[in-house]
Amino acid sequence: MAGIYTGDKQISGDLEQAKIVSKKKPHRDLDLSLKIHPIRKDIIPLKDDAAIKNAVKNLLISNFYERPFQSDLGANLRGLLFEPAGILTNIQMRDNIRFCVEKYEPRVSVDSIDITDVVDENRYKIEVFFTIKEFSTQDSVEIVLRRLR
Amino acid sequence: MATNLNVTELDFADIKNNLKNFLKQQSEFNDYDFDGSGLNVLLDILAYNTHYNALNAHYSLNESFLDSAQIRGNVVTRAKLLGYTPRSVLSPRATVNITVTAPDTFSGTLNTTLTLPRGTKLTTQITGDEFQYVVLETQTATLVGRTYTFSNVVIVEGDARELKYRVDNDIENQKFQLSDFDADTSTLRVRVQENEESTGSDLYTKFETLRGVDSTSKVYYLQENPSGYYEIYFGDGVTGFKPSNNNIVTIDYVTTKGVESNGANAFSLVDNLLAGTTQAVTLVSAAAGGAEAETLESIRFNAPLTFIAQNRAVTSDDYASIIKKEFSNIDSISTWGGEDNDPPDYGKVYIAIKPLLADTLTTAEKTDITGAILKGKNVVSITPEIVDPNFTYLELDVFFKYNPNLTDRSSVELSSVVRDTITDYNFNNLNKFDGVFRHSQLTRAIDNCDPSILNTIVRPRMFQNITPVNNADNNFDLTFSSPFFQSGDSKSFLLTSTAFKINNVDHFFGDEPIAGSTKRNVIVYKVVNQVNTTVIADAGEIDVDNGKITLNKFRPDTTDVIKITVVPNSLDLAPKRDQLISIDNSSVIITPEIDTIATSGSAGSINYSTTSRFKS
Numbered sequence: 001m002a003g004i005y006t007g008d009k010q011i012s013g014d015l016e017q018a019k020i021v022s023k024k025k026p027h028r029d030l031d032l033s034l035k036i037h038p039i040r041k042d043i044i045p046l047k048d049d050a051a052i053k054n055a056v057k058n059l060l061i062s063n064f065y066e067r068p069f070q071s072d073l074g075a076n077l078r079g080l081l082f083e084p085a086g087i088l089t090n091i092q093m094r095d096n097i098r099f100c101v102e103k104y105e106p107r108v109s110v111d112s113i114d115i116t117d118v119v120d121e122n123r124y125k126i127e128v129f130f131t132i133k134e135f136s137t138q139d140s141v142e143i144v145l146r147r148l149r
Numbered sequence: 150m151a152t153n154l155n156v157t158e159l160d161f162a163d164i165k166n167n168l169k170n171f172l173k174q175q176s177e178f179n180d181y182d183f184d185g186s187g188l189n190v191l192l193d194i195l196a197y198n199t200h201y202n203a204l205n206a207h208y209s210l211n212e213s214f215l216d217s218a219q220i221r222g223n224v225v226t227r228a229k230l231l232g233y234t235p236r237s238v239l240s241p242r243a244t245v246n247i248t249v250t251a252p253d254t255f256s257g258t259l260n261t262t263l264t265l266p267r268g269t270k271l272t273t274q275i276t277g278d279e280f281q282y283v284v285l286e287t288q289t290a291t292l293v294g295r296t297y298t299f300s301n302v303v304i305v306e307g308d309a310r311e312l313k314y315r316v317d318n319d320i321e322n323q324k325f326q327l328s329d330f331d332a333d334t335s336t337l338r339v340r341v342q343e344n345e346e347s348t349g350s351d352l353y354t355k356f357e358t359l360r361g362v363d364s365t366s367k368v369y370y371l372q373e374n375p376s377g378y379y380e381i382y383f384g385d386g387v388t389g390f391k392p393s394n395n396n397i398v399t400i401d402y403v404t405t406k407g408v409e410s411n412g413a414n415a416f417s418l419v420d421n422l423l424a425g426t427t428q429a430v431t432l433v434s435a436a437a438g439g440a441e442a443e444t445l446e447s448i449r450f451n452a453p454l455t456f457i458a459q460n461r462a463v464t465s466d467d468y469a470s471i472i473k474k475e476f477s478n479i480d481s482i483s484t485w486g487g488e489d490n491d492p493p494d495y496g497k498v499y500i501a502i503k504p505l506l507a508d509t510l511t512t513a514e515k516t517d518i519t520g521a522i523l524k525g526k527n528v529v530s531i532t533p534e535i536v537d538p539n540f541t542y543l544e545l546d547v548f549f550k551y552n553p554n555l556t557d558r559s560s561v562e563l564s565s566v567v568r569d570t571i572t573d574y575n576f577n578n579l580n581k582f583d584g585v586f587r588h589s590q591l592t593r594a595i596d597n598c599d600p601s602i603l604n605t606i607v608r609p610r611m612f613q614n615i616t617p618v619n620n621a622d623n624n625f626d627l628t629f630s631s632p633f634f635q636s637g638d639s640k641s642f643l644l645t646s647t648a649f650k651i652n653n654v655d656h657f658f659g660d661e662p663i664a665g666s667t668k669r670n671v672i673v674y675k676v677v678n679q680v681n682t683t684v685i686a687d688a689g690e691i692d693v694d695n696g697k698i699t700l701n702k703f704r705p706d707t708t709d710v711i712k713i714t715v716v717p718n719s720l721d722l723a724p725k726r727d728q729l730i731s732i733d734n735s736s737v738i739i740t741p742e743i744d745t746i747a748t749s750g751s752a753g754s755i756n757y758s759t760t761s762r763f764k765s
Contacts, residue, residue: 025181026179027179028178028180029180029183029186029187029188030177030178030180030186030187030188030189030191031179031187032187032191043595045178046187051186054185054186054187054699055180055184055185055187056185056187057185058185058187058190059184059185060185062185067190067193068161068193068197068200069161069197070184070193073184082602091478096282102186104183104185105184105185106183106357107183123342
């Protein structure tokens with residue numbers, strides 16, 4: 001009997017239905033910038049890789065104790081902004097980013113992290129390269145850490 | 150899948166989970182389960198807001214009820230609805246006589262009277278710390294010979310404070326605050342004068358009851374405000390007189406250190422009443438009654454009781470709650486109706502009070518309770534009668550077996566630990582009107598006080614002390630808290646006593662059975678050639694079943710204390726009415742013994758000895 005194994009049950013018969021079952025569930029998230037669609041006059045949801053990229057970015061810019069009752073959520077990068085700009089802080093940032101993304105964003109795996117210490121401008125430029133597991137595509141998020149004034 | 154939003158949860162995580170379950174019903178957004186998603190940030194805010202409101206509602210509701218409120222201001226406000234004002238810190242009060250004597254060399258003029266003003270300072274010391282006392286009421290003494298004598302002057306510990314306020318009726322419900330946390334409101338005096346220039350003033354009394362209060366009544370109301378200070382306010386012109394604009398309110402009171410100087414008994418005057426004279430202070434009653442401000446738990450406990458009593462003493466419990474509220478020098482109190490007295494005494498209510506620092510109340514304190522505190526609150530035909538507590542003392546024979554391999558304490562040290570345990574038991578469980586001597590509780594406490602103690606035997610005996618008058622017939626009625634142990638018509642004495650002299654010879658009390666009765670006859674005997682010889686055959690009676698001993702017709706030579714000892718029928722002893730049970734520490738005999746079986750196994754059983762239940 002012809003069939004497709006979907007992981008938890010054997011589906012037999014109508015293969016068209018099997019296609020529907022195996023269809024990927026799209027990722028849809030709320031864009032916190034709340035941009036309005038010019039025609040539909042509704043907010044524009046973020047979809048799939050854009051939604052995942054946005055989630056990674058949200059995690060990286062979150063500091064410890066920012067989210068209520070989840071004190072360790074976030075990469076706490078801003079918390080390291082005023083630490084001495086050296087190798088130790090650099091390592092700490094990498095650890096924080098890896099730990100945070102692994103723990104809170106299971107949809108991606110971090111490939112590499114690029115941290116540039118722009119001493120003259122008192123800022124860090126951080127670029128995180130990751131693979132979206134579901135789509136096997138690579139993407140990156142860039143964050144610039146600098147003091148407000 | 151949830152079809153509705155569940156609203157029963159209170160914790161942040163549960164609320165957030167409910168929101169997630171709710172979102173599972175829609176397909177517009179489905180990233181809510183990932184912590185980095187924008188939707189998750191929104192859920193955090195929603196859940197936090199819900200949690201915040203739930204917590205706020207929870208706290209607000211808790212603070213709305215007397216039983217659950219935690220903030221003192223709220224407890225006090227709830228108690229106020231029940232007509233209850235929490236008791237402030239109280240200063241210890243002592244009574245003294247003060248004499249001022251002019252020497253023969255006195256050069257000034259001696260007036261016929263001398264005034265001892267309110268606020269006159271005295272001083273005392275307790276364990277090296279100095280405390281100031283002040284005279285509470287102005288008193289006047291007349292010159293007799295060259296001496297002025299102020300009798301029964303009430304002095305209280307603390308500093309006399311005076312505050313003046315101007316009445317401004319433009320302020321709605323103007324309150325006048327006592328600006329000290331440690332103000333003793335029982336010393337409060339409120340006077341109102343017309344204006345700053347006027348010399349006379351009206352004395353206002355504290356509002357107690359609506360009865361007889363009208364628009365002309367000079368009363369003030371006292372309450373504790375949410376900041377913890379006491380404040381007073383006046384009537385609205387209907388219920389109590391309303392002072393006019395620009396009247397001056399003078400409030401004076403004493404600030405105190407509370408319990409710290411309880412027991413002070415040696416005072417000397419600091420202020421000089423009349424220059425060139427000799428001043429002496431003699432004690433009438435030592436300082437007592439100092440107490441801390443009422444605690445939250447105490448307010449919670451007493452406010453409903455006072456509300457139930459409605460400031461009326463009807464049931465016996467009402468008497469206890471009113472006296473406890475108004476009189477602080479109480480360690481333990483027991484009240485019972487005359488119908489429950491032995492013998493019944495209808496038309497009376499009996500009150501027994503064990504004060505904090507003494508065994509009995511002073512006559513002045515008793516008069517204060519039956520007069521100022523209970524008068525006007527008790528039912529007209531019922532007379533309150535204050536009786537002194539009746540102590541039944543216990544002497545204990547304590548035997549314990551121990552395994553020396555399980556402790557590094559010596560037998561003397563173990564005995565000391567056991568003695569401390571018994572002292573603690575006496576302090577924590579006895580000396581109260583509801584303090585039952587529970588035999589197993591005490592043996593358990595001794596067993597547990599050191600791991601090496603294996604078993605304990607405690608033999609309690611009850612005793613009371615009597616102080617006879619010499620060369621006259623003495624009569625005593627002793628009531629013990631328990632029936633006596635009697636084995637049939639035993640010829641052995643139930644009662645034993647210490648020796649007392651008659652014609653300079655040692656005599657003792659003993660007893661013998663009465664044929665056909667459970668009662669026994671008390672005799673007085675002396676020992677002649679090692680034989681008991683009865684001297685007085687009918688020196689009283691023992692009511693074995695009711696635990697009573699009557700002694701009469703004995704005339705000792707001396708007034709030495711005689712100790713009368715009996716064995717209780719039960720190992721547990723429960724006090725009734727005015728009875729208190731107390732372990733006499735000096736009569737506790739502790740005997741440690743090494744447990745030979747525990748140390749040597751079955752070989753030790755040969756020398757193993759046990760202890761008799763009865764004293765030989």
